Amino acid sequence: MSSKILQISFHLNVPRAEFEDIARSLANDFAQLPGLTWKIWLMDETEREAGGIYLFEDASSMEAYLEGPLAAAVMSHPALSDLVAKQFDVIEDCTAITRGPVEIAETA
Secondary structure (H helix, E strand, O other): OOOEEEEEEEEEOOOHHHHHHHHHHHHHHHHOOOOEEEEEEEEEOOOOEEEEEEEEOOHHHHHHHHOOHHHHHHHOOOOEEEEEEEEEEOOHHHHHHOOOOOOOOOOO
């Protein structure tokens, strides 16, 4: 089993403060996602772009999120547009050397 990174970015159709209110209202829902280790919220106010970097325990947890109601609510929210989602594997041995906040999967 290998950790998965999900990178999501989108353009904001609302001011930063309004987006942050929306984000705060959803943060606990994200915190409860099965298989989500952590999420980092991103903001580039100058470019009116925001997003997140997510670490999931495995591909099935990431897919469950992407196919679930929380992702659907985010993707259809009128405050956001031009959403892009990219999925990545974690190169765990190199990430451990550079102190990335991921755990290396134990091999049997």
